[in-house]
Amino acid sequence: MFDKGALHxxxxxxxxxxxxxxxxxxxxxxxAPWLRERPSFVATVRRVGAPDMHAAPLAAEDSWALYALSRVVDLLLLDHQPARNDEAAWVGPGAYGALADAFGGWWPHGAAYHPFLHEIVEVVPADDPAEPPSVVREWWPGFLCNALLVTRGGVTVRAGAEVLDPAVAAGSPLYFTWRRRYRRAVDLSHGWGSNSQWRTGFRRDYLADGAFHYNVDGAGRPDDHWDGLTPAEVADLVRYRAGTLVDRGGDAWPFDTRVRDRATI
Known part of the structure; x- marks a missing residue:
């Protein structure tokens, strides 16, 4: 789908x-000049974002190109995240919004907290231990290109301790993620050489046909998992991309699992 050399x-x-x-x-x-020279790249991302693409396979080279784009997004998000003391600003907070706009990105601003839409940056404990998560601050908006989720929005949520453990939900390793300032990220590119790491597939999530489709290129279902987690625990690791009550560490393997839920927005 992408032109030859898109990844590079x-x-x-x-x-x-x-x-x-x-x-x-x-x-x-x-x-801006990069995009002016490559209108077909933008058009192809939008084609991949078509709702019916959630059921269509994607060639490895096309997935690698999308993964490269996700690396750009992760870099541009750094200016929006809580910084460690030794980290300076990157390219300025306006660059991320410009990228989203260039791809026709849209976002359901004001939507209730949902793991499909939101990445947890911080948890404020609620007095009621059973209180469900609610958004109290947005660090950055996410964006979808048509039906394809490019990146989730970063939020602070308030929740009860029976629903989200503050240290785990905001501090355990974040899977399917190349880089974050404020927590460990776990990505299939990590540990590979300077060229091999770029042959990493992009996780495709879609909001389509009245459903949230998580990791559509995964071949397995949660009940196929065998490393000691229950099917529900595996499904939650795919949905949230991190632990919520129990820190699973960085050695779990949610990368091959797909999940489908009824959409609630």
Whole structure:
């Protein structure tokens, strides 16, 4: 679907350019001219985002190109996250919004907390231990390209301790994620060499046909799992991408599992 060389165009033209940039308008200086030269890349991302694509296979090379784009997104999100003391700003907070706009990104602003839509950055304990999660702060909005979830929104939630353990939900390893400032990320590219790491597939999640489709390229179901977790625990690890009450560490394997839920937005 993507033009030949799309992966390398994103890797060298956007990811490396984010590392090398020392100006104050990355969106104008780097992103805008890159997009002007590659309108077919934007058009292809939008085609992959079509609702019916949740049931269609994607060639490995196309998934790698989307993964490269997700690396750009992760870099641009760093300016929106709680920073460690030794981390400086990256390319400025406006760059992420410019990227989302360039792909026709949309977001259900004000939607109630849901693991499909929201990544937990922080948990405020509620007095009622059974209180369900509710959004109390947005660190960054997520965005969908048509029906394809490109990235979730980062939020602080309030919840009871029987629903979310504050330390676990906000601090356990975050799967399907290349980089975060505030917590450990676990990604299939980690540990590979400078070239091999880019042959990593993008996790595709869709809001389509009245359902949340998580990790549609996974071949397994939660009850296929065999490493000591229950099917419900496996499904939650795919939904939340992290532990909620129990820290599963960084050695669980949710990468091959798909989940489908009825949509609630």
């Amino acid at each position: 165009a994103v890797r060298f033209g956007l990811v490396d350019a984010a590392y090398d940039y020392d100006g104050d308008d990355w969106a104008g200086d780097v992103l």
